[in-house]
Amino acid sequence: MGATHRLLGASAALAWAAWVPLHPAQTAVALVVATVTSAGPTSPDVDRTGPWQLLDRLLPDELLGHRGPLQHRGLSHWWGLPALALLVAAALPAQVAWLAHAAVLGWCSHLLGDLLFGQADPRGGRGPGIPLLPWWGHVGLGLDVDGPLERVVVQRLALPALLAWQTLDALGLAGPLWQRLGQTATVAFHR
Numbered sequence: 467m468g469a470t471h472r473l474l475g476a477s478a479a480l481a482w483a484a485w486v487p488l489h490p491a492q493t494a495v496a497l498v499v500a501t502v503t504s505a506g507p508t509s510p511d512v513d514r515t516g517p518w519q520l521l522d523r524l525l526p527d528e529l530l531g532h533r534g535p536l537q538h539r540g541l542s543h544w545w546g547l548p549a550l551a552l553l554v555a556a557a558l559p560a561q562v563a564w565l566a567h568a569a570v571l572g573w574c575s576h577l578l579g580d581l582l583f584g585q586a587d588p589r590g591g592r593g594p595g596i597p598l599l600p601w602w603g604h605v606g607l608g609l610d611v612d613g614p615l616e617r618v619v620v621q622r623l624a625l626p627a628l629l630a631w632q633t634l635d636a637l638g639l640a641g642p643l644w645q646r647l648g649q650t651a652t653v654a655f656h657r
């Protein structure tokens with residue numbers, strides 16, 4: 467799922483950069499930042515790292531109910547944290563706020579991925595997806611992580627194709643290419 471998360475983060479960064487729009491150099495930096503916060507220990511999956519899991523074992527966070535905030539796909543996967551980060555970022559000067567926004571975007575792209583993919587944990591009593599409330603009330607489509615849809619369709623086909631198109635678009639090449647394809651199709655049709 468890590469590669470899917472990173473591709474999703476990169477795609478979200480390019481879409482956002484085109485929408486703002488960001489300067490090309492800023493786009494490149496935003497792409498890196500969002501990719502970093504979209505997967506691995508610098509993403510909501512920080513709850514899968516050794517130090518976090520050690521903390522989970524040491525602290526009796528389960529006493530807070532619903533298997534505790536430190537469980538996997540618990541508090542670190544709650545949408546409220548990036549929402550809070552956005553509020554804090556609103557106080558930053560514009561010169562650095564865009565960097566914070568890129569980081570939050572990558573983080574949120576991870577949440578979106580987990581909202582779609584990630585089955586329930588019936589043994590632990592956790593639902594599929596991500597928590598609607600701080601660490602309980604999970605919602606999600608519960609699609610199979612590492613299943614053919616995630617591994618082949620999304621990770622190997624859909625997201626790489628989307629990213630290729632977005633890269634062409636960012637370089638200003640998508641429009642001319644589209645026009646060229648249209649012309650070729652018209653000529654072929656009239657033959």
Ligand SMILES: [Zn+2]
Binds near residue numbers: 510511539543576580
């Ligand atoms: Zn996750």
